[in-house]
Amino acid sequence: MRRSPWATLAVLAFAQFIVVLDVTIVNVALPDIQTDLRFSSENLQWVISAYTLLFGGFLLLGGRAADLLGSRRVFVAGLALFGVTSLLAGFADSPGVLIAARAVQGLGGAMLSPAALSILTVTFPHGRERNIAMGVWGGLAGLGGTLGVVAGGLLVDSLDWRWVFFVNVPIVALIVLLTPTFVRHIPGAGAGARDFDALGATLGTTGLLAVVYGVVRAEPAGWGSLEVAGFLLGGAVLLTAFVVVESRSHAPLVPLRLFRSRALSTASVALGLNGAAFLSMFFLTSIYLQQVRGDSALEAGVHFLPMGAAAIAAAVGATQLVQRFGTRPVQLGGAILNVAGLALLMGVSAHGSYTSELLPGLVLFGIGIIGLGVPAQIAAVVDVENHEAGAASGVVTAFYQVGGALGLAVVTTLSLSHTTAALADGASQEQALVDGFHRGLLVAGVFTVIAIVVTFASPRISPNAEQLAKATAAA
Template identity: 45%
Template sequence: MVILDVTIVNVALPAMRAGLRLDAPGQQWIVNAYTLGFAGLLLLGGRTADLAGTRRAFLAGVIAFTVASLVGGFATTGGPLVAARAVQGVGAAFLAPATLALIMRTFTEPVSRARAMGAWSVVTAAGGAVGAVVGGVLTEYAGWRWVLFVNVPIGAALLTAALLYVPAAGGERGGARRLDLPGALTATAGLTALVHGAISSETHGWGSPRAWVPVGAGVLLLAGFVVIESRVAHPLVPLAILRHRGLAVANPLVMAMSGAGFSMWFLLSLHLQQNLAFSALQAGLCFVPGSLAIIVGARIATRLVARTGPRPLIVAGMTLSTAGFVGLSRIGAGGGYAGQVAGPFVLASLGFGLSLMPAMVAATSGTEPSEAGLASGLVNTSRQVGGALGLAVLATVASHTTAARLVRRPHELQQALTAGYGRALLTAAAFTACAALGALALPGGRGRNP
């Protein structure tokens, strides 16, 4: 449900923009408000799962997500919709770490854990595939509001299943009294300010105070967070956990992957509907081959990670994604989907499928069961912050390239938009190339020896 709500909204963005009379920054905020709430509270959500119990965190996340989906579906202006998306992100911040923590506590043997993580990755990819198609169908035939309403029955079913089947175990007694509130507040405020400043850069430019003041404040708050964590008795993030080499290296890798991956779906959705004049349904169907490629890559990674370890799979996957992004960067205003988009898109997606689960394994292997929620919260924070920062940077690259092209050729809007998307996708190739190189620093041990 968490991943579905990214892709399902991407396909519906043009309809939302037209229905609510939003400008381009408002359109991006529909995506980024979700990411902002998600990224800002993931550390708190992960630690809450450890201290207050995974079931409580899971239930709180499902309830918040479901109620926000219902409210957002009734929005008549952009403000309430963006606010509802932010609350969805808050719910996801508690829900996502709880799911990984449940897997890590249930499957303790390395091979079975790798298989469980592989299943989690496949479900994640399936959520992307279902979201793209369902989003297109709902937007085309029922209206964009139903891309939010669809979460209500799903959330109700999850709530019932969690009450029946998720055990009330892990920190359920008195854990909340030991929650590091100063650390939680500074981490949340710092991540939120950092992401907000990056998002604002697309509209105002990096030289504007509206961009660099929040970024500077975010950096200072995060520095203060590190100081707090080194001094309090029960820190939100015990700094000793960063001594795990896999976790320390995997987090920046996940940030780079997500920065490229989130942006790919966003940029291609706009290219297909704005430049190639595809309907929402057609655009959704165009995303299916990439989603299936992610599933195939995840299945391959699941079979191999116990024998090879995460490192070679991430290197290979990010190399494939780099080649795919280079191909996507060559899209032209007159080119079609089959000739210019499909092949490189599938290649890039296959690389993400090969890399995602091994990166999660690398980040969480070697941590104690009591740190499961925290480790998954850290890696999910890297994923969401990386996605938000990457989208902000690449959207800025696209908009500035388009603007520069229009200055020279003011009557070639479609060509200018395509040039902007191509330049942004080439920048994404640099992200994945850096991830491929950075993966060489991961421990070389196999999955059986995390």
């Protein structure tokens, strides 16, 4: 049976849409989740971090599984896992159950997302049609992030926080039913035991989890405690073992030779820092809007919309700017706008005007996060060989996700400790939360300043139209 490639695109893009939406839709529900399940302030960030860590940690293994077992098979399996764990998250009755469900949900996303991209690449031939398809794919993914905060607000205000998870279930069920009709079967290459780097994926993700847990526990237990030191040291040992395993693996998740490219190395670090700044800012601002300013979940979502609109507009123009000026100037400009946006947000008070205090910073940050991200993604893959472009894209995506989770852990810990100290010094609850918000944004700003330094070390690449098409497809 002949299947329309555009119908295939619709199914795949819709699946990617809900994966991205699920990152942002949960943010506006966090205060309600904290109250209902009695999350501690330091553990609340795990609702976000558990998802992003497992998503980033197993993204490369998911892509490898799709190549070997068949893209459609892994896509459907990832969808099913995503849907089942969404249902479990909705019924969660304790912090531990919700965090565990979110972690496995991230694993489902790590399976379906690279499989969907692989199907898309095979479905559309290289050239104009694939570029259009990739543009639709990326645009819907960006739209998912923007609409997530509004959809989350609507669901929380009109129903309950649990519906930010329940809403995935019928959507996933529909996509699973439609997939055999609109997505053709793509046979895998066949898998032997040596073709799966399961040990590498386990060591890398477990090591990252240990480091993040150590950072999170630093605020209540103290940086010098045996618990914190043990987890940080254990994480470092596991990550070292991960590098050793990757260097000797027959089919490594992360081909270390890729990092011989200065463009890919600097782009990966910059994207990791970008992810850290973005997730931290989003998390902190969601809490600030609802717990300090008294926004409802829907009002908080609507207040994020201008940032999302600015990001979409920036995505349209960034590629053209890269063609004209090269990657480094555009990336540098994006990072500077990020710093400017965060600096403006650090000036907000508890009851200041949204239009004059919050809006300018949100818009600048929305432009900057894309202004940095697009040229970095292009630079990462533009000078690698065609047969390694997919691996390079997977590496930088994983850096972004994992960098976001690690950065969020650091920012949340330092923000919370500053809030606690302010309360101990006699500040009101409201003022202490504002002080903690400012401190967290300051740390996010430090991440972005480091990204500026990294950008200066990156090569200036001026891709031609063919290289740009390849980079856009891989990214």
